[in-house]
Amino acid sequence: MKSCTASLFGCVARGAVLIGVLSAGPAATLAQPQTEASTPVAPTAMPTAPLTPPAQGAGSGVKVNSLLAGVSAATCEKNIAVLTGKNTDQALLKSADVQALASAVPDLPTCGAIAADSDALCKILPTGEAGGKKKDDPRQSCRKTWAQFHELRKETGKPFVTEVQLEDCRASKDSKPYCDAIAEAFRTGDPDKCPHGPVELMCKAGVTLDPSFCRGPGTTTDDEVKRCREDLDKTRALTKGLKVMAESGQPLDRQFAAAALGKPDACAPLAAEAMSACTNGTAKAPAKAPAKP
DSSP, X not given: OOOOSTTOEEEEETTEEEEEEEESSSOEEEEOOSSTTSOOOOBOOOOSOOSSOOOOOGGGOOOOOGGGTTOOHHHHHHHHHHHTTSOOOHHHHTSHHHHHXXXXXXXXXXHHHHHHTOSGGGGGSOOSOGGGOTTSOHHHHHXXXXXXXXXXXXXXXXXXXXXXXXXXXXXXXXXXXXXXXXXXXXXXXXXXXXXXXXXXXXXXXXXXXXXXXXXXXXXXOHHHHHHHHHHHHHHHHGGGOHHHHHHHSOHHHHHHHHHHTTOTTTTHHHHHHHHHHHHTTOOOOOSSOOOOO
16 A cells, blocks of 8 residues: 655545544645455554654755856855845745755744744745646645645644645545545544544544554455554554653754744754855755745
8 A cells, every 4th residue: 555655634645535633743645545344454554753854955966056056155155045035025035045955944934834823934935846746746735745744833731734735635536535524623623523434533533543453344454453553552652742742852853843933043053054055055946936935
């Protein structure tokens, strides 16, 4: 079973509805069958990996970008300040070299968006629609990560779904009929509000984090059940909140959690990576100029 990354809510893979469930940290992706008559697939939680993949910076072998050739350190610092939200110069935000830098280190504007608790900085990233490969969408990935940390700020210690996850859910004809009911189940914490049908077990597993829902009727394999239970354990541990994530999470998650907690230097490691990419001219030009906000 192909799984969704970046905690998609409402992703469809190989005909199965996959709904990502977030519990105070990296999401759990739970799989269910295509129809009620199909063989159920056990809910499977994502491992506790960074919420977004690390950006490719100066050391990743990217080609030198002529847009940044000869850019001074002072200019690089200004560009980085824009991407972290410390400089709100809109004209500079739309400049080609800032866009190139954002594409080279997309985690930096993501960190800035989390710090500002706004997805505005995500809009500078390319949409990933060039060449028809919409799945590679840095802008949407940024928005998903921002939305997750927006919810984590509430420190409820409970599973939740984000507005961006709901957007994805409603965009799929397979998952759309279930979106509102699933959202209500998570909002209220009431598994009895989960919709009946092919998504019922995964909804209940996500709302309750109860591993007994990992095994459905039919031929769910022992390996799938084991993986589901292990990943739910990892997800449950993350309900301890942002402070614990900032201290003991994955490296990228630590920076994002610190940004959500309002720590002024939270994005500094990413800013250093961006400075290296900028001063060495290794930032790639964006695949597609982002639409104007």
